[in-house]
Amino acid sequence: MSGTREEILDQIKVQGDLVRQLKAAKEPKEKIDEEVSRLLALKAKLGGDAPVNQKFTLKTPKGTRDYAPQQMTLRQGVLDKIVQVFKRHGGEAIDTPVFELKEVLTGKYGEDSKLIYDLKDQGGEILSMRYDLTVPLARYLAMNKISSIKRYHIAKVYRRDNPAMTRGRYREFYQCDFDIAGTYDPMIADAECVKIVAEILDTLDLGEYVIKLNHRQLLDGMFEACGVPADNFRAICSAVDKLDKSPWEDVRKEMVDEKGLDGATADKIGEYVRLSGGTELVEKLLADPKLKAVPNAVKGLEGMQLLLKYCSLLGLEKAISFDLSLARGLDYYTGVIYECVLKTEPPLSLPATPIKTSAQNGGDQQDQQGGGGIVGSVAGGGRYDNLVGMFDPRGKAVPCVGVSIGVERIFSVLEAKFAASKVKLRTNDVEVYVASAHKGLHEQRLRVLNQLWQAGVKAEHSYKLNPKLLAQLQHCEENQIPLAIILGDAELSQGVVKLREVVTRQEASVKLDDLAEEIIKRRPKD
Template sequence: MHRGRSNGTRDYNPKQMAIREKVFNTIISCFKRHGAETIDTPVFELKETLTGKYGEDSKLIYDLKDQGGELLSLRYDLTVPFARYLAMNKITNIKRYHIAKVYRRDNPAMTRGRYREFYQCDFDIAGQYDAMIPDAECLKIVHEILSELQLGEFCIKVNDRRILDGMFAVCGVPDEKFRTICSTVDKLDKMSWEDVKKEMVNEKGLSEEAADQIGEYVSMRGGMDLAERLLQDQKMCQNKQACAGLSDIKLLFSYLQLFQVTDKVVFDLSLARGLDYYTGVIYEAVLTQAGLPPLANDSQNGASSEESAGVGSVAGGGRYDGLVGMFDPKGRKVPCVGVSIGIERIFSIMEQKASAEKVRTTEVQVMVASAQKNLLEERLRLVTELWSAGIKAEVMYKKNPKLLSQLQHCEEGGVPLVAILGEQELKDGVVKLRVVSTREEVDISRADLIAEIKRRTSEA
């Protein structure tokens, strides 16, 4: 009998779960602070719901076996189910987060943190609103989350699909080559400009002149000033699309100033996230500090493995105003903007950080122990009292456990206190409370015990 686990999947052990819970709490608190609701959708969708949404990556979709009935596939991301949900329920306004696992039949590279089952953590704002206000809030949220998680220095790159398209147009890229040239530009975070240019010219048949013009633009980065400069740019200003994008970038930066996050945001013309469904602003957050763990969980921060993601990419997203309409019988559009937090990447970083540390996997405040034999009943009585008072407490499931093994259990599990019962203590109506870290012991009357435990573990 095979006793293993499926390739490219993993179990989370209690330590990993404790880290995962901490990360979730930070992120969910942020989403809630911004007034988000949450929804959940099934792990499988009708196959046709996913068809035609992921381009070449569709081959990575897990299908269920046809056992009679509908053809089903495991969800590939959370964005398509979200769009299906909005259309199906005719919802035109929602600010929601969704944290759940998605599935890709990718080549697992588990040492690099790439799995076939992994979490996505999405925040999206759907609704017809005034330009760039929800977009700015998405960036604000990324800024808050990355700051609070203390992952080190980061930078949020911003661009706009319309600026990219406009740029390609004014540089003389033929319309039908926009997508393919865009995906080459997307490699600029991993390849030198020379190599990117070679690919454009040699593989994709772009003229050298056009490539050079693109090269000039994609080297540009800045802030609102760059948007203003490009609005004056002789070529760019002739392209309507580009102008609309540049004006929005300007407006976006004005809101980002009010949100006090411009320190980390860069308008970067080389940012070209691969997803077809983006229609406006796009962004990506990158950790910039040296000494990052050697992960390349590239495909798992957004909705597509085609999607670019820098070495240190930990969040990405953008505006997608057309997707919901694809699910509506009348094609009614619901404008959306959202961000996907690269939570698997973040787990890995936090796990590496914690690898040397002891991480508590329970929250037990006190173990009820005894030094002598035949005190099981007394232990069970006391632990019942503590549970009633809301105290997290444990007792060993042995009639006569050794005191040493009870203390060891506390040391291993990080349990801070031990309430020790003995014949003498029972006679005196007290409990010996032992502080595991200092080995200090103090007799506490039964009447004061609960308050004393709460006091001593209140920071936990």
């Protein structure tokens, strides 16, 4: 049966192609009609009802997943809270297509470009799936000549990476980005991005966290001060980025053996990257003779000083740490860089060791996972002042700074938390279930439901004519529906129905006409 069906499907394909060819060639109508009728006959052979024996495994593509109602409820709760924070800071939403012209993405991600999903060339434009939300933002700003915006964007991005789904690392995953574009005075917008990350982490109640801060100009200046050749800055930066999960010895080895640095230079770097602290560290480094001699280092340190001061005014002292080991992978950062790491152990099944998005590239603004600490990064970002200029025909730059919240990681943490607590999230909002006490009441149910829906009450019932009362009440319990209306001929003849609290099983007699009002009255206040 299955073989025959496949043969027919093949024949349909061949016949369909033939018909299209004939139509394209504008062959005589008779000829086309004849072949069309053969095609239809073939299709009729299949029938509509015959089940197909699937030859392929029934699954979602590698590295992707469906969200079931429970997961959707959790996810929506997290996203709502994040949006609330974004809006508290004046963020406006935008959206861009899921794919871009391939050229838009070309040359923006370095070696990670190989992880981009391309679309098949089906004639017309050559397209690729978006890899993050930052490059589409830069394209949007340049295309629309927008020189300032405070925007957020929550959407899925795509990376042909090695998935580790139990750890929250997917090929299709959400990013929640907040970026401030515009020419402003130093560090005011940058500090607000730190504040936003802290507010989100606080509202999501994920335990203790630290927001690490560093500055690309300081890193470059420090490399220069240590004697790293300029054309080796990015490579050495990428090695430093691995310090969050590798010991210094391994990183030093990479610098010396793989990246050709001499040992003495590496050791000088080693002294610096182990430092972390607050304003006192900035002052110490500003007094450091080697760094003082390098303009980039001084500029970076002065930037950090200002950032730390603003962060302090925003009540963030305890949340932040100036950390010279923070490097981040993406080339496009030009100023401050951030990364937020959870300090407490992840609950339950979550991995004790963090995983990188990409083996080659040490974390970036849009990391779903990123590095850092035991638990891994849940947010990251930085300043990128030259990306928009890459899209502008005249190279007009729009300075930008932004953060990206690693929500997949957060979903994973919360899913584990809920699994441990055994709390079952409600996946529907139904306020009242309309039940029949006995047979023959389905029309009455529809009348009552219509009345409730018109009043804006969230209500449902069984789609069976004569469901058992027990089954109906069980449905309420399983779905945590707080109220049930029980229709019965005896009560209906007096114009009343029973209104039952599902948990307490308390029942009250309510007039049919007052039903919607009574249910609205019982709504929990918030």
